[in-house]
Amino acid sequence: MGDEQERLVYTDEQRDSNLALLREILGGEPEPGMLQLVGERDHEFAARSPVA
Numbered sequence: 001m002g003d004e005q006e007r008l009v010y011t012d013e014q015r016d017s018n019l020a021l022l023r024e025i026l027g028g029e030p031e032p033g034m035l036q037l038v039g040e041r042d043h044e045f046a047a048r049s050p051v052a
Contacts, residue, residue: 018038022030 015035019030019035022034022038
């Protein structure tokens with residue numbers, strides 16, 4: 001499919017944004033591993049989205 005290394009690139013800005021969103025949704029700190037799952041889903045969505 002794609003280059004595994006490229007798929008796992010995850011910026012600090014994306015991480016901070018996702019962490020803030022998770023905290024808001026959960027009303028507290030996310031459990032370990034949740035942020036990684038969200039990041040992987042971001043990349044899956046981006047890979048399927050047409051580039052503008």
